Amino acid sequence: MAGSTVDTTNRRVLGQTTHLSIYGIVSSSTDAGADGLPADGPPLDGTTADLSSPKPDLPKPPDLPQPPDLPQPPDLPQPPDLPTSDLPQPTSDLPQPPDLPTPDVPLPPDLPTPDLPLPPDLPAPDLPAPDQTPPDQTPPDQPTPDAAVVGSWVMFSPGSFTMGSPTSEACRQPKPSLSVAPQGLESQHKVTLTNKFVISTTETTQGQFSSLMKYNPSFFKSKCSGPNCPVESVSWDEAAAYCNALSAYEGRAKCYSCTGKGFSSQCSNATSYAASKIYKCPGYRLPTEAEWEYAYRGGGGAGTYYNGANDALKCKSCSAKDQNAHLIAWYCANSSKKTHPAALKKPNSSGLYDMAGNVSEWCHDGYVKDLGSSARTDPYGATSGYILYRMVRGGASTPTPTLARRATSGRRRGTPTAKTAGTSSSASAV
DSSP, rough: OOOOOOTTTTTEEOOOOOHHHHHOOOOOOBBBBBTHHHHHHHHHHSOOOOOOOOOOOOOOOOOOOOOOOOOOOOOOOOOOOOEEEOOOOOSSSSOOOOOOOOOOOOOOOOOOOOOOOOOOOOOOOOOEEEEEEEEOOOOSSSSSHHHHHHHHHHHHOEEEEEOOOOTSSSSSSOOSSSSSSSSSSOOOOEEEOSSSHHHHHHHHBBBHHHHHHHOOOOOOGTTTTSSTBBOOOOOOOHHHHHHHHHHHTTTTOOOOOEEEEGGGOEEOOOOGGGGGGGGGGEEOOOOOOOHHHHHHHTTTTSSSSSSSOOOTTTTSSSSSSHHHHHOOOOOOSTTTTTTOTTTOOOTTSSSSOOSSSSEEEEEEEEEOOOSSSSEEEEBBBBBSSSSSSEEEEEEOSSSOOGGGGTTTOOOOOOOOTSSOOOOOOEOOOO
């Protein structure tokens, strides 16, 4: 039965018990009426039966027959296969979209390249000759010095030149009449220098000297004051002591043996660098006279222009300016009888200033009146006789332009303790 569950133990149909509980239990007695109820049951006319009389023993109802097994529902027939309709099958061959034309997009116009102004041409530096080292170059094995203390330098390579002047040169000094004259002779002779050396581009300045020596001996410091004015009124001993101080500043060997300090300094060649050995001293020293003239000539050249006075009528005059001397030197006709800051006049071909004027310079050599005509190699001056005198070279702010010439340039003697010159320093064995 649909919606029922069969209990296989009691063979009862669950889900229909409400019918049994309402109507009681159906008996199987034979005395049942036509309606299936017992004959002695309650009247059906609505009267009340006497229930007080004893009830007869009712027989035990017989076992009810088990309900018959219900037949299994028949297998329902499968639905017939529906005919397949001839429907069009989808196809993948769909029409492709037409090729769209590629639009011709115009290219951007070429932008004009702006004409930028070129930087101005910078003036080319004055480079030294190929065999020379530019200023400010320090030997590679030495520490870089403070330029405010040691200044800048030019290196000169070994070479040969003719020292002195020909007898026909204008303004050449005449031979002195005294056998012991303060003025040296200009005899021409060949000189060969076999060692490199460097020389400062300017005369030692007051700033450089005072930074190491801690005093300023300059006489003209009230008229030319400032660190760039040349130091002057320096004795040879003070100049040598300054070279030693510069060597100590850079950790180099000292070329001189000095005692005392300041104005009381007394110096001589260090024993290790006496006589010709001075060229091998790695420290700072004064240039030899031959080195000084070699540098003045720009490395031994003839110096067709840089030669100071060449007008015989003006050589000994302080009233008329000699144009050549005026361009390169401070001397009596243009100096107002005072010194001037360094490097204001035209330098020579090697970049050296004021060798023809402003302040004279001490040289390392002992004074030799006449160097003669014989060729010399690495000359170093006198070692006896007038060794008490040292060589002085270069023009100054008070003499005539005769001393501005390269050959003489004030070639004269000076007492080492006399404060008659300034100083320029050189270092060899570099």
